[in-house]
Amino acid sequence: MYKFLKTVWNRTSYPVSIILGFVVLVQLAGCRDSGTVGSVGLPSRSSEINTDTTQLSDLHTNALNAYSGDRSYFSAGHFQDPLFGDIKSIGLIKPNLASNNGNYFFDQKTQMKLKLIINKESVYGDPSAGEKFKLVEIAKPWRGQSWRLKNQVQLVQDSVVGSFTVTSNDSVTVPLSSHFVNKYGNYFNNTDSTRNTDYRRNFYGFALVPQNSNKILAFDPGNSYFIATNIKVSTDTTTQRDSLHISPMGWAYNLNRKEASDSISGTTKVYNTLEKTLSFNYDFSSKNINPITLSKAELVIYRDELQYNNSIAQAGSNVERPKSGTLYLHLANSGELPQSIDPGSPLISATYNDSDKAYHFNLTRLIKSGSLENIGSNMSFYIKSGRNDGVIRSNILFNSNAGTKAPKIIITSTNNSNQ
């Protein structure tokens, strides 16, 4: 028995010992680490946090003539803003040519109205004051998609299609003149194959021309429509009357702004209409900023809140401006403006922070991902104030001459190289 055990031991002791040794090793090393000690008493290494602040010294102002048709809204009205100038906007709208299977006829009994929906959140001026408009026929062809903000509207003199006044209401229904209805009816009744082409080429719609200067309104074309009533419907046996809802075919607005004065030194006025945008150049590449140790890269732009608020109070206690909202940062080729930034694809946006009266662009992700590497020499960064959605929004920002409130780039990074 003893000899047997000894033989077994002689044959198995080596692998058994190795296996047992390994088992103990793995048991010891396989335990999960838990906790840390010495974080107070031992002089462990802590990262150095470096904050580098650079003022943007080459902030430029750009004046662009942006497209203003077929946006979410179109503006019309007149308001004298003490800070942002005398702003007059004429709206343009044109009905679709409703389809006709040959049974519908506009005749002397047919009437048309325009129902306009107003965006009450975007009143520029005194919301309760009445703003009068005349609807005047347009003399020249135009297309919403190609209409620009500074284009001049050619009107048919004395051809007033209708008129209305907006006080605090959120919609208005305007009867249209029989002259306009007859003119539209001629195209509607036409069943030739050139019906649609003729209409597009020769029927120009009408303009909403403000008659006083209490406010500028933003109309919602998506929910506005024309109504044609008392349309004659004839079949082989009967004759009836029916009505049609006709959506707008195109809409746009123009804007004429006379700024009250130049910006006070240290500030720049910017508009979502791109009448004024900001641009600058800066090297955000890894040659200038180490993306590995970067924790936060921020572009901070301060708003002149005091001037913004004081000036609106000066205009009247009830006066409002559409909120200037968000700033957008674009990277664009200067030769492809304005379409490259309007709408374009903004790199990032910044909402207004009321606590420090500033907009903060967080550029960290862009720098770390390499999106700002190898930027061509013809590319610049553009800052747009709010979306160009047809509502007129104005803003005033501190510029490079504003001392401590000048726009700045703040880079926060860690440093462990000195340890």
Next chain:
Amino acid sequence: MAKNGSVYSQFGIGLPAGSGSSSAYGAGVWGVSDVEPLVPTLANPAQWGYTYYGMASGGIQANKFRGKDNLGTAHHSRIDVNSFQLQLPLSKGKLGLSLSFSPYTRSSFQTIKSGQKVVGSATGQKMLNFKTKDFGTGGINRYELGLGWKINSHVSVGYAASLYHASIKNDYTTTFADTSYTTVNNTILTSGAGFGNRLGTYLSFPLAGGSNQLNLGITVNFPVNLKSKKSEQKPYVTGNPNNKNSNGEKKLSSGSIHTPLGITAGVTYKPSRRVAVLAEGRFQQWSDYHNTLRSTPSNVSFTNRYKIGAGLKYYPFVSGSDKFLSQFKYRIGANYDTGNLKINGKKINTLKLTAGFGLFSPTRIRGFNSSIDIDFYYGIRGTTSHNLVKENIYGIKLSLNLAELFFFRPKLQ
């Protein structure tokens, strides 16, 4: 998988790692004064003159650290490849050669440090709270080639030339309480190389007419200057095919690391062939250490290190007994290490108790002489006073000693 070692290994180039003979580790010493002919040794170059067989050894060890400070406890554990050595006879029992890789220092730790920074602008300032996690690994490894010459039965000498290679990686993770700040991960790498020299002498004297034996050994490990550099990851931006940066290292600074003079000496008394009593000590002039690439915190200093150890070996198999318990080699010992660190005015001492056993290959009966050494140890390092950390260290070391390489097998079998 756990992978952290001693919290004290964060300073300098890591904690000193001693390499010797696996047959002596369990006795709490290196083995500079004791030769075991069938076990390769890194303890003393002079002992390579005793090489009869082509031999190789390698090992791994696992440590478990239970750290405690005035705020709480932490558990860390780590497994390491210990060393590798090839020891060959150029002239059997006269001249031997050793080729080895072994650690000189080891660094393996994880620390978390809180910090604050005032940030802000003209419109207001705020306190930015952050934490830095430093996960450090690496150390200095030694690649060594040497010769040992047994001049006569009493005197042996040896010399080894070595390349020291430093590679210490610190992975920093900085997190911020303010979530608008992104976490930063970056790596700092300290690397360098330098040539070293080691001399050894081994003396062996029979006593009491040859029934007893007294051995003396001493080695001198000369200082080494490592030409070093500190580098960090090169900016590498993913997601942009136009990016011309490449992954790799960006050199931050150049400098040198100076490792200290080390002297190890010991005495072994063998009252019989079965018993050996060993006492050895090591001195390392760490006050002479400097590292131009890494500053030492103001309340940390490097001081001369003294380590003494004593132990007993008991080899019952020599008697030829076939009892089960007589098949093993037994070792027990203890050592005390003053360490090379002084933190907050207090030296970081280590007391370690060791025990182990050796196990011959079952093929030994046919003339093969390989063995396994398994050693266990328990140690206490540091203290909780002076705001320091006391570590309880549990470990196991597994070494495999091959002594039957075919091309050097003895002619008579």
